[in-house]
Amino acid sequence: MSFTDNPPLPSTDWDILITGSGIKQSLLAVALSRAGRTVLQIDHNAYYGGSSTAFYTHSDITTWTARVNAGHEAGFSHAELVGGVLGRGFTLSLAPDLVYWDSALLRMLRAADMAESFSWQAVGSWWVWLTDEEVAVPAAAAAAAAAGGGGGALLMDAGVKAAKAVAAGKKRWNKGRKKTAAAEEETVGEGEGAAVADPPPPLQEEGATTTLRKMGGFREVACTFEDVAWSKDLSDRDRGYLGEFLRFVMKHDSPDPADQKHRDIFTEYKTKPLTTLLTTLFPLPPSATTSLSSLSLLPTPPATTPLSTALPALARHFRSLGNIPDVRSAAALTVAYGGSAELCQVFSRAAAVAGGINVLGRGVSAVRPAEKEQEQGEEEAGGKQRRRRYKVALDNGEEIGVDWIIGSPSDLPSTPTPPSPAPQPTTTATEQPTALYRAAYILTADLPTLFQKKYADEAITPAAAVLMVPVAEEGGAAVPVYILARSWVTGECPRGHTLLYASTTHSYAAISTAVSRLLQSQEVPPGVLLSLFYTQTHVSPTNTGEDAEGVVYLAPEEPGVVFDDGAVEEARGVFGRIVGGGEEEGFMRLPENARRLLDEMEEA
Amino acid sequence: MASREEAGAPKLSSSVKLVLLGEAAVGKSSLVLRFVNDDFQENKEPTIGAAFLTQKCNLPTRTIKFEIWDTAGQERFASLAPMYYRNAQTALVVYDITKPTSLTKAKHWVAELQRQASPGIVIALVGNKLDLASSNAISANADDVDDAENEDRRAIPTSEAKAYAEEESLLFYETSAKTGENVQAVFEAIANAIPESTLKPRGGAGTGMGGGARSSANEGHSHAVNMADATRAAKEGCAC
Known part of the structure; x- marks a missing residue:
């Protein structure tokens, strides 16, 4: 002032x-x-x-945009403001970061008696854009490789279980994908329980519905035991490998001598991409790989993300999952009023x-x-x-x-x-991309599907959600566009509005594509009041x-x-x-x- | 003192965020110290300590627990952040009746509040250091040996500030943090003036330092993750 x-x-x-x-x-x-x-x-x-x-205020934004384009804001460039004039009651943040439950920040804030200085809200669900065709692709090639290769031997006891799952899966491959029979519970229970703290759900009745939600072309990423157990997109064998993979994620850096095999796998695959591991040792369908990689929140596609980067990112997700009081389906939080x-x-x-x-x-x-x-x-x-x-x-x-x-x-x-x-x-010391394309959108509608409680027994209603849209690059792997959606209860916009924050290493065009997919996935596509695009450059620390x-x-x-x-x-x-x-x-x-x-x- | 069990009684009980504003050295912290501890310190150092102080105000119809936010000196160098005003249900804008510029400054803060704060905010304009005005100086001088202190140092007539307060629909009081005059009255007037609709139940969602996301507390379901319980659990976990 x-x-x-x-x-x-x-x-x-x-x-x-x-x-x-x-x-x-x-x-x-x-x-x-x-x-x-x-x-x-x-x-x-x-x-x-x-x-x-x-x-x-609107003038805050226009002033900043002009400064960016004049080269006066270190690390920012190419700002574009599109749309109407912002009224009162909006908070547009350059850093609407989400915070994992298992994070150095939260540990520090607790020790500093500052955790309660903020209004923490839950990031409820993760969604990925997947077409029906993509979901229909089984881990066929990967399965063949695993059956004939040394994967089982390397995994030792885990391999035995995986092999059991493969055998079971082969028998029921065609039928199994269609129905979630009680028989599936056996294989699921083995791998999954270690990673997800929830007790096993009651035995599933034939024909029961999945807990995974759909929203147009977006599918919710499995985040709880029930999700994995009752998913219609996973076969028994997929479930088995997924369980083994999650166990590996949790134990890849465990000092326990019993976890030597997990450390060995990590050492061997450290420099290889996440995709390599998910097509060889833990063969999963491509749709599952995409879903898993969305949980890493890394800007690079799974086909180019080395395991040394991907695994810590996935581990923080799964170590956080299930621990937030009153909202067991969430893994991350966000700070109201601008992150x-x-x-x-x-x-x-x-x-x-x-x-x-x-x-x-x-x-x-x-x-x-x-x-x-x-x-x-x-x-x-x-x-x-x-x-x-x-x-x-x-x-x-x-x-x-x-x-x-x-x-x-x-x-x-x-x-x-x-x-x-x-x-x-x-x-x-990982290679960081040099430019991150970012955008903030203000929508003139609530997106209720995104912010619904997942389970009726959860006391907390989420205020944010993450969406990932892989955008294909010509001749290369699909680059992720992440969208962090924030509802009006974050205090960042009036009721009847939603904020979207998108980022990718691909391009502004990729962001536009991803956001328009989200808008089109709503029953009534919401309008855009305003959008702000900008490029954030990773300044090399010279x-x-x-x-x-x-x-x-x-x-x-x-x-x-x-x-x-x-x-x-x-x-x-x-x-x-x-x-x-x-x-x-x-x-x-x-x-x-x-x-x-x-x-x-x-x-x- | 009301216990948590009694909170279920028909009497309304609510936490209210109160922010202090005003020029440096007008006695903002002293007012709070008088209200909270019934204490006064001469030559008090600029505020250091807690993010906010709490004090209950018991009225016949309601019990208000004030969370009183001091500026921590941030008013001096253009460094009060938007989070300071956010969700404040009431503000105490303080000036010094012996210092004309401080009323000008107070008017600026009122304008700032009307621009930035929640629309329903209750603002009280408070002229402090009433003990330095003549009538009070005489009545309160029993212990004063220094004649200079008996001088009327008032520079802002009551009528002037009162007229302004009426124009802007502000509560208005002149106080002395030193003698305690009118201090309790200001807080009681505020506690009475807060509209029932903006009162939220004690211990409801999002009563952290930053306040809960606005109006989410009235939704019948919670959006704020309870960090207090989680913190306690984490600490207990460490202990074993």
């Missing part, structure tokens, strides 16, 4: 200057303030969040509550090391603060002294010393690591559908480097006096 006091800063002397208010900066602002450091957090933008911000944009705002406020100062609309204009000669002569006598490492000129003319400067390279226009060769980033003593360049945020837990780990690492001396464990920990205050309030 423009009418604030704009007084001078309360001090010219700070332990730490943080530039920017993205996830990592805001996390560090809380953590360091809570650890008793004096923290000044500034952002040259007039809003919080940086590349994870949210827009609340990660909300995280940034709440973190920055938490930093202020812990004594930090946030200043919006202020940037850094110059950084220089504090002069050497002064440093020697002035080992100050009594009461005076010791000399800070850096003098930082802010763009309103104020000058401050700081020991640490934290920010992304784009927020720090002049570096104190030429950057040395960057150390390798600590995040997963300038990360600790380049000069006291300067921390944060790696660029990883754009994606799911919250990047790497951000938490990176912030934790930076925190440890700054506080040192055994205080590392105190990352985000609430100070004792604040803790007492909270406890007192809880009792009242």
